Amino acid sequence: MNTDNRREFLKKTTLSFLPFVLPAGAEGESKGAHHSFKNPTILLRSSWNDNNIGDIGHTPGTLRLLERYVPEAQIILWHAQPRPVTEALIAKNFPKVKIVQGAFFNQDESVTGDLKAAFEQADLYIHNSGMPMNYGLFNYEWDSTLSNLAPFYYCIENNIPFGLYGQSFDKFAPPSMSLYRDVLNRAAFIYCRDSDSVKFLKDNQFKTPILEFGPDGCFGIDVRDEEKGLAFLKQSGLEDGKFLVVVVRTNTPHLYASGKGDLMNPAPTPEQQQQDSLRLGKVKDLITQWVQTTGLKVLIAPEALKETKYAKTMLYDQLDADIKAKVVCRETFWSADEAMSVYARAHCMFGMEPHSLIMGLALGVPVVHARPLKHGRKGWMFRDIGVPEWLFEIDQDPSTAITGAVMAIHQNYPTAKAKAKKAMDFVKNRQKETMSVVKKLVLT
Structure with missing residues (x-):
């Protein structure tokens, strides 16, 4: 998918407000210029915990939706930490999905190895369902906040569209509000799994081009043993x-x-x-x-x-x-x-x-x-x-x-x-509508 096609799509849709950042004079060398739109790559960050079946369930649920509605896409699943239970489940049910592991940054080291290669290949980065985009709800740890936001800034700097799928938002304690608003306003989409989260963001002047209700990814789950x-x-x-x-x-x-x-x-x-x-x-x-x-x-x-x-x-x-x-x-x-x-x-x-x-x-x-x-x-x-x-x-x-x-x-x-x-039936209709946005982003 080349840069000109992506920009033209963004101009023609509600995504036209998305301010991707490109270094001056770098348009011809931007990430994605060498990619074929016929074989786009979606990088999905998911799988928060092997000790909670809900945290396991987000992953096969969203993978099934991507597989069903964007069959042309290659899917890379990013696990920030090893998730052996989830990985066994994915290997069994989604053999085509590649899994990469690793932290986005580690002291003086930025993203490296397979994870860096995954971002370089990605035509879209999605942060899967959950509630990590909060500060002060459960803790006041900046490390966890930055670990979630840093990949978004990388996407902005490298002209990679990104979105959040099936999120809840509850609290942005000072001074986090302006930081979250800055980066999330530049997302291609935010689908909140509850309408109260949509209202919370809008009341706090979040202006993401697509900011709507979108069901938790776990609703897509259909795996069985x-x-x-x-x-x-x-x-x-x-x-x-x-x-x-x-x-x-x-x-x-x-x-x-x-x-x-x-x-x-x-x-x-x-x-x-x-x-x-x-x-x-x-x-x-x-x-x-x-x-x-x-x-x-x-x-x-x-x-x-x-x-x-x-x-x-x-x-x-x-x-x-x-x-x-x-x-x-x-x-x-x-x-x-x-x-x-x-x-x-x-x-x-x-x-x-x-x-x-x-x-x-x-x-x-x-x-x-x-x-x-x-x-x-x-x-x-x-x-x-x-x-x-x-x-x-x-x-x-x-x-x-x-x-x-x-x-x-x-x-x-x-x-x-x-x-x-x-x-x-309502959930499935919204899944179809949300995935149509994902598909247009990676195929246009």
Whole structure:
């Protein structure tokens, strides 16, 4: 794709405000001048964590969308840190995708090796779904802020379009606002996975040419591990369509970082422990009423590695014996493909985390999300895709309302299934529209 073609495209679309920076007199030597538009390259930064199936799930979801809607493109996946679980999943399901690893900068060293070659080859750089574009929400670490923004500045200096796909934005503490606004205004697109993030950016005078709602990349996920999933269901005595999935999140330390606490709660306080007790009390009420009313089973499933321990000790072990007999608590972690094979057989799902529920919706399974507000704006995505009645606030809404929503799904199951399908039809339409922008950027 040559520089003249790219500039002409930008002039003819809403991207005309994008101020790519080229050194004086360098137009003829700019990156991309030697590339063929028939074989464009998209560089995707993704895969934030192997210990959370949501952080795993973003990657195959967005890769599937790119594969489906931009089949001409060569995809390079960038992992800033090794992600062996995700990499095995990608190798199995996306054998054509090349994976590169490495930090963008390391002390006195700038980008080098395979990562540098990937940027030199790229016709578009995409930062995949998540919420790292915040400062002061979870921490005040400039290193992490710069590690996310530095690749964008590299793209600006080298005339590489870049965009953000399925992001949430919650906080730009001083003095970060002007820095984020400077670089993100020069993006080709920002797709926010919730409309509140779109409003937040616009209210703070962000002027990115395309700044719209675009679903979390995880909505595109379709990978399965049927062998493992079916084996687990058989071993656990869970029948197709006859169990509720429950996913919790607690204010407890990561299992692999003893003493440091959870990312969102570096040192759980007595108040946070009390918060866990109240939250899990509501979940206990839900499980109890589900079992007593429907006679169906419950699977307590982990979205994060650490909950394989804490969901058992803080929820499962606290259930009454007669209820516990109908509940399965998974005590081993899993990858997103095995989880998908299990979720596909669920009757419905309840979760305090959103991404297992995203996977459920992608499979046509009705879901209820009771979010902790500290998780940020991302929970609003359920309202935005058309199921606001399935969204609650775990600390504010009463147990009766949350349980009532799950029971209503059971009582009116065909209606709930139709509602889940309608929500996913909306998601798929937006996926198609967002990917059309990606395709034009790399093929024009």
